[in-house]
Amino acid sequence: xxxxxxxxxxxxxxxxxxxxxxxxxxxxxxxxxxxxxxxxxxxxxxxxxxxxxxxxxxxxxxxxxxxxxxxxxxxxxxxxxxxxxxxxxxxxxxxxxxxxxxxxxxxxxxxxxxxxxxxxxxxxxxxxxxxxxxxxxxxxxxxxxxxxxxxxxxxxxxxxxxxxxxxxxxxxxxxxxxxxxxxxxxxxxxxxxxxxxxxxxxxxxxxxxxxxxxxxxxxxxxxxxxxxxxxxxxxxxxxxxxxxxxxxxxxxxxxxxxxxxxxxxxxxxxxxxxxxxxxxxxxxxxxxxxxxxxxxxxxxxxxxxxxxxxxxxxxxxxxxxxxxxxxxxxxxxxxxxxxxxxxxxxxxxxxxxxxxxxxxxxxxxxxxxxxxx
Amino acid sequence: xxxxxxxxxxxxxxxxxxxxxxxxxxxxxxxxxxxxxxxxxxxxxxxxxxxxxxxxxxxxxxxxxxxxxxxxxxxxxxxxxxxxxxxxxxxxxxxxxxxxxxxxxxxxxxxxxxxxxxxxxxxxxxxxxxxxxxxxxxxxxxxxxxxxxxxxxxxxxxxxxxxxxxxxxxxxxxxxxxxxxxxxxxxxxxxxxxxxxxxxxxxxxxxxxxxxxxxxxxxxxxxxxxx
Numbered sequence: 001x002x003x004x005x006x007x008x009x010x011x012x013x014x015x016x017x018x019x020x021x022x023x024x025x026x027x028x029x030x031x032x033x034x035x036x037x038x039x040x041x042x043x044x045x046x047x048x049x050x051x052x053x054x055x056x057x058x059x060x061x062x063x064x065x066x067x068x069x070x071x072x073x074x075x076x077x078x079x080x081x082x083x084x085x086x087x088x089x090x091x092x093x094x095x096x097x098x099x100x101x102x103x104x105x106x107x108x109x110x111x112x113x114x115x116x117x118x119x120x121x122x123x124x125x126x127x128x129x130x131x132x133x134x135x136x137x138x139x140x141x142x143x144x145x146x147x148x149x150x151x152x153x154x155x156x157x158x159x160x161x162x163x164x165x166x167x168x169x170x171x172x173x174x175x176x177x178x179x180x181x182x183x184x185x186x187x188x189x190x191x192x193x194x195x196x197x198x199x200x201x202x203x204x205x206x207x208x209x210x211x212x213x214x215x216x217x218x219x220x221x222x223x224x225x226x227x228x229x230x231x232x233x234x235x236x237x238x239x240x241x242x243x244x245x246x247x248x249x250x251x252x253x254x255x256x257x258x259x260x261x262x263x264x265x266x267x268x269x270x271x272x273x274x275x276x277x278x279x280x281x282x283x284x285x286x287x288x289x290x291x292x293x294x295x296x297x298x299x300x301x302x303x304x305x306x307x308x309x310x311x312x313x314x315x316x317x318x319x320x321x322x323x324x325x326x327x328x329x330x331x332x333x334x335x336x337x338x339x340x341x342x343x344x345x346x347x348x349x350x351x352x353x354x355x356x357x358x359x360x361x362x363x364x365x366x367x368x369x370x371x372x373x
Numbered sequence: 374x375x376x377x378x379x380x381x382x383x384x385x386x387x388x389x390x391x392x393x394x395x396x397x398x399x400x401x402x403x404x405x406x407x408x409x410x411x412x413x414x415x416x417x418x419x420x421x422x423x424x425x426x427x428x429x430x431x432x433x434x435x436x437x438x439x440x441x442x443x444x445x446x447x448x449x450x451x452x453x454x455x456x457x458x459x460x461x462x463x464x465x466x467x468x469x470x471x472x473x474x475x476x477x478x479x480x481x482x483x484x485x486x487x488x489x490x491x492x493x494x495x496x497x498x499x500x501x502x503x504x505x506x507x508x509x510x511x512x513x514x515x516x517x518x519x520x521x522x523x524x525x526x527x528x529x530x531x532x533x534x535x536x537x538x539x540x541x542x543x544x545x546x547x548x549x550x551x552x553x554x555x556x557x558x559x560x561x562x563x564x565x566x567x568x569x570x571x572x573x574x575x576x577x578x579x580x581x582x583x584x585x586x587x588x589x590x591x592x593x594x595x596x597x598x599x600x
């Protein structure tokens with residue numbers, strides 16, 4: 001990397017340049033935080049087949065109208081936990097495939113990700129999990145945009161061993177297979193283009209003046225490369241280094257999601273098992289209500305008692321589920337809170353540095369392209 | 374006789390809604406705070422047998438009057454209630470007595486919800502969001518609450534034309550709670566109502582801090598709890 005020293009530039013630019021290079025050099029030597037996420041491809045061509053994947057924290061899919069939560073069987077606080085927790089299982093599934101570059105869980109969708117996965121929890125009870133998953137590459141091409149449904153059989157539930165995904169592994173496998181299927185339709189050149197666009201989009205975020213001329217966005221959100229930067233463009237090198245620095249932080253955030261998964265997987269499995277049983281009881285209640293429908297003459301005590309008891313057991317089952325939801329959150333709440341604080345701190349650090357990097361890079365761009373006064 | 378009974382039954386067949394739209398809307402905070410622990414005051418309240426006797430007596434008089442208006446020769450005093458209606462009233466009385474045996478009520482109330490916990494029974498639940506009562510509906514019944522002035526009214530409509538209404542009223546000094554429970558059956562010409570009273574009490578506090586957890590069940594500590 002070279003710094004554009006020019007005698008007539010203000011001292012602040014010199015200093016900024018020095019700080020950026022020093023800082024990035026230091027970050028460039030940082031030890032990788034995770035050993036199981038793969039490596040970040042700096043050389044685009046060599047690693048083209050192993051695109052990086054960013055899995056964003058899910059949208060919990062909580063209806064804004066609080067009054068419908070009970071009817072829809074939505075436990076908002078637990079949905080928020082699931083939104084943090086489930087992306088890690090998607091990530092693990094992709095890592096275990098050994099077909100991708102670095103796979104990371106990120107707090108929010110990253111439009112410059114080589115492949116970005118986002119999703120919404122449509123429904124989640126003890127027996128069925130429905131996720132709407134959307135995956136797109138950096139060029140805006142949609143890879144997946146559909147619902148995935150997973151159901152738990154009794155056999156699966158009985159054999160589960162605290163993975164945090166009782167019986168739903170098939171669903172995660174299906175998502176991973178679908179991503180792989182789309183990736184395999186791309187040739188090497190297309191994959192290289194995705195990686196290039198990803199870096200240019202990232203550059204556009206950090207230094208819009210320097211990268212604005214390289215890509216264009218179509219009305220449907222698609223990104224097209226107008227022209228590529230020169231091979232030895234120092235800006236590209238700097239952006240790649242800035243990105244590597246951000247990856248170090250992203251990996252630290254990813255570690256937090258991994259820790260969260262490790263800490264609450266067993267409690268989460270217990271919760272799902274309780275919910276599965278609750279659903280089972282609810283079905284028994286419904287069957288009991290149907291079976292006793294014709295018991296007793298109209299107006300008899302037996303008839304009234306049956307009608308009352310059917311409602312009573314139905315409500316007790318529902319209320320027991322509410323109690324378990326509170327118990328679940330009591331147990332995992334402190335872990336979630338600690339994780340959110342740490343992730344918040346890391347994000348705040350990145351945002352602060354973003355502003356700094358942005359300023360320095362824009363100034364460098366001006367120094368390198370501007371005419372002498 | 375048949376015509377007289379048809380008249381009574383026709384009146385009972387279409388009862389007005391217990392919770393009107395007006396009762397379901399709430400402008401501002403809830404009118405009364407019912408929260409706390411309440412224990413049954415056995416010195417006050419209805420004796421189910423006495424109420425049953427009165428209900429049957431009134432029903433008999435009503436049916437006799439109805440019959441006399443059609444057949445003046447029919448006299449008062451004779452038992453003019455058909456057996457199925459008598460059975461239906463007995464059934465309602467028995468159910469009302471059973472579901473109002475509760476010794477303790479524990480009421481939780483916040484800005485939007487009221488939950489009335491009852492031992493060995495489901496908790497009566499009332500939800501008011503955005504100033505409107507939210508009903509709880511399922512295939513086996515519909516539960517909704519409303520405010521009639523300072524009185525909280527809970528109504529559950531069940532299968533086979535059974536309806537149960539509880540009306541909760543807190544005394545001005547907030548020390549007593551009156552609960553009027555009315556059981557209505559489409560098979561009976563009249564509803565059956567029982568009145569119960571409760572006195573506020575302070576639930577004993579424990580030396581232990583306990584929380585419910587999922588994997589460790591109930592966890593208690595004499596100090597601060599750290600999970």
